[in-house]
Amino acid sequence: MIALKYLxxxxxxxxxxxxxxPALFYFYLFLLSFNQQVEIKQLIVQVPGLALTLLLSFLTLFQAAALYFISSRTEETSVLMKKFFAFGITQQILTGNFIGAxxxxxxxxxxxxxxxxxxMNTKIIFYSMTVFIGVISLVILMIAIRMRGV
Incomplete structure (x- = not known):
């Protein structure tokens, strides 16, 4: 527990x-397709919720890459790091990932x-990644809301 005090x-x-x-989800998807003897592509077409979850898992991996990029380009006490995690809280709550939030x-x-x-280059890349993650999160949210009526 003491180790978790360090940033x-x-x-x-x-x-x-x-x-x-996401790695666990991809493994689950592989096992599911292997068990049902269908291709992953067919499985995603048959179950729309899996397609949405696949998109969300790709977004989570992109967000992990963004965190790694920002960590390597900025200091631990950077304003961009603070903004990234504040944005991450909102994004994770919107997509239903409360543990991540x-x-x-x-x-x-x-x-x-x-x-x-x-x-300036780091700021441009940071804001581009943030906008991309935000837009895809809103698209996922809108699709999820529309799927509830199905």
Whole structure:
């Protein structure tokens, strides 16, 4: 429990969670297609909820890559890191990933913002990734709302 007090450990736990959960879903999808003796493509066409979950798992992997990119390009006390985790809380709640939202909250809570200025290139890439993740999350949310009536 003491190790979880450190920001780097919490960030690595979140990164591991964002990579492990989609990997487990892909393994489940593989086992399901193997058990039913159908291709994954046919399985996704037959069960629309799987297609939506597949899109969400790709988004989670993209978000993990974005976290890795931002961590490698900025300092631990960067304003962009704080913004990324604040955005991550909202995005994770919208997509129904409450564990991911809690992990984002705990990482965001321990970030003390410093005076470092990030480069313009890093800011452009950061905001592009954030907009992409936000738009895809809203698309997933709209599809999920529309699927409830089906």
């Amino acid at each position: 780097k450990v919490k960030k690595n736990v979140l990164l591991g969670y964002w990579v492990l959960v 809690a992990l984002c909250y705990f990482v965001n809570k321990n970030i003390a913002v410093g005076d470092e200025q990030d480069s």
